[in-house]
Amino acid sequence: MPSTLPLGDPAPDDGRFPDDVAHRVRAAAEAGRPRTFSLYVHVPFCTVRCGYCDFNTYSAEDLGPGASRSSYADTVSGELEFAAQALTASDVPPRTLETVFFGGGTPTLLPASDLVSILDRARELFGVTPGAEITTEANPDSVTADSLRELAHGGFTRVSFGMQSAVPHVLATLERTHRQENVPAAVGWAREAGLEVSLDLIYGTPGESLADWQSTVEAAVALEPDHISAYSLIVEDGTKFGAAVKRGSVADVDPDDQADKYLLAERLLSEAGYRWYEISNWARDPEGTGAHRARHNMAYWRDQDWWGAGPGAHSHLAGVRFWNAKHPAAYAQRLATGVSPSVGREEPDAEARFLERVMLGVRLAEGLEISALEESAPDGGAHAKREIAAMIAEGLLDGRAAVTGRVVPTLQGRLLDDAIVRRLAGF
Numbered sequence: 001m002p003s004t005l006p007l008g009d010p011a012p013d014d015g016r017f018p019d020d021v022a023h024r025v026r027a028a029a030e031a032g033r034p035r036t037f038s039l040y041v042h043v044p045f046c047t048v049r050c051g052y053c054d055f056n057t058y059s060a061e062d063l064g065p066g067a068s069r070s071s072y073a074d075t076v077s078g079e080l081e082f083a084a085q086a087l088t089a090s091d092v093p094p095r096t097l098e099t100v101f102f103g104g105g106t107p108t109l110l111p112a113s114d115l116v117s118i119l120d121r122a123r124e125l126f127g128v129t130p131g132a133e134i135t136t137e138a139n140p141d142s143v144t145a146d147s148l149r150e151l152a153h154g155g156f157t158r159v160s161f162g163m164q165s166a167v168p169h170v171l172a173t174l175e176r177t178h179r180q181e182n183v184p185a186a187v188g189w190a191r192e193a194g195l196e197v198s199l200d201l202i203y204g205t206p207g208e209s210l211a212d213w214q215s216t217v218e219a220a221v222a223l224e225p226d227h228i229s230a231y232s233l234i235v236e237d238g239t240k241f242g243a244a245v246k247r248g249s250v251a252d253v254d255p256d257d258q259a260d261k262y263l264l265a266e267r268l269l270s271e272a273g274y275r276w277y278e279i280s281n282w283a284r285d286p287e288g289t290g291a292h293r294a295r296h297n298m299a300y301w302r303d304q305d306w307w308g309a310g311p312g313a314h315s316h317l318a319g320v321r322f323w324n325a326k327h328p329a330a331y332a333q334r335l336a337t338g339v340s341p342s343v344g345r346e347e348p349d350a351e352a353r354f355l356e357r358v359m360l361g362v363r364l365a366e367g368l369e370i371s372a373l374e375e376s377a378p379d380g381g382a383h384a385k386r387e388i389a390a391m392i393a394e395g396l397l398d399g400r401a402a403v404t405g406r407v408v409p410t411l412q413g414r415l416l417d418d419a420i421v422r423r424l425a426g427f
């Protein structure tokens with residue numbers, strides 16, 4: 001969740017939705033393609049801010065008055081109550097939660113009992129579908145065997161650790177608080193508690209060699225997680241890292257080096273039995289069932305519905321997008337006075353929806369349906385279909401997938417997905 005909010009229109013104080021939302025949710029269910037419903041809970045606290053990170057998160061020092069970690073579970077539960085009322089008042093049919101994701105920041109800086117109490121409140125208000133995926137992100141040094149056991153006991157099914165690297169000098173450049181030794185311990189406790197495990201890795205940090213990256217991927221694989229995300233380091237404006245790169249005191253990331261590291265990750269991960277299902281995500285999948293894919297993220301990428309609770313969190317309901325006040329104090333203040341925490345709202349037009357669909361679809365191994373391009377492109381998909389043929393010839397798109405009606409990038413195409421999007425969208 002990037003920390004800058006879009007402009008959009010003001011959202012109403014009572015949180016009511018236009019009638020179209022209820023109609024679209026009902027129509028999708030009646031057509032046998034129900035829109036799934038998920039919950040994202042943002043927890044905007046970190047012990048220290050890593051120099052590269054642009055997420056909406058605050059250390060105790062920069063939080064200031066008006067918001068506190070100790071009152072956070074109650075504040076977010078207040079938003080969940082507000083959400084349930086606004087949905088009912090807008091006549092949106094009730095739906096149980098298919099996935100819940102606590103992200104940050106560092107959710108596990110809150111006591112496990114606080115995370116469980118937020119989840120309990122969500123369960124009371126919306127219901128949780130049996131077998132739902134319930135994840136929390138965690139820094140490897142922010143959990144104990146007891147806290148993970150308590151989370152599992154409270155209904156969590158999965159934990160996603162920010163491992164980032166196995167190499168001490170890379171962890172130091174990234175300003176991580178954890179040490180490599182924290183990761184195997186945390187993964188072991190999570191397994192003992194019965195939780196599925198995902199590991200986040202970052203590649204392309206200045207000073208990281210190809211051998212460093214290889215040892216990071218190998219160390220991650222050796223822990224046998226169910227899922228691995230590997231992100232290229234993005235230098236964000238407004239971060240400490242971004243400023244250091246501008247000053248020239250830290251080298252900028254090198255796209256060729258990042259491409260080499262992506263190819264190495266793909267080779268090592270596929271040899272170890274992981275399959276890519278989104279450009280930055282691989283799941284352990286020896287039988288090809290997709291069982292360990294992150295279902296919460298799949299719901300985002302498949303354009304389903306979710307409520308995002310917490311400061312700066314974004315939500316999407318049947319074509320309407322809305323987002324909350326960014327600072328934790330402003331967010332808490334709105335809820336305390338009975339006003340919607342949401343400060344902006346927009347309903348993207350057909351062109352914006354088409355672009356979004358293309359951007360998300362071409363990142364997925366399941367790809368984008370060519371019929372969706374035909375339905376949503378302004379010219380009925382004629383331009384996109386010419387580009388698809390050209391990109392198959394250039395080796396960027398998979399010709400066999402196209403025969404079955406889908407646009408799927410090849411390995412080469414995964415390295416150039418921005419170009420694929422631009423060409424399909426015609427700009």
Ligand SMILES: C[S@@+](CC[C@H](N)C(=O)[O-])C[C@H]1O[C@@H](n2cnc3c(N)ncnc32)[C@H](O)[C@@H]1O
Nearest residue numbers: 052053104105137138139162200231232233234
């Ligand atoms: C919001 S963080 C939350 C996880 C947890 N706080 C941690 O850092 O361990 C989610 C993931 O985003 C990734 N991330 C954050 N900033 C990034 C950046 N500038 N470039 C690439 N990946 C980034 C990191 O891999 C991180 O694990």
Ligand code: SF4
Nearest residue numbers: 046049050053104105
């Ligand atoms: S701990 Fe995670 S959320 Fe916090 S600043 Fe670092 S990467 Fe960002």
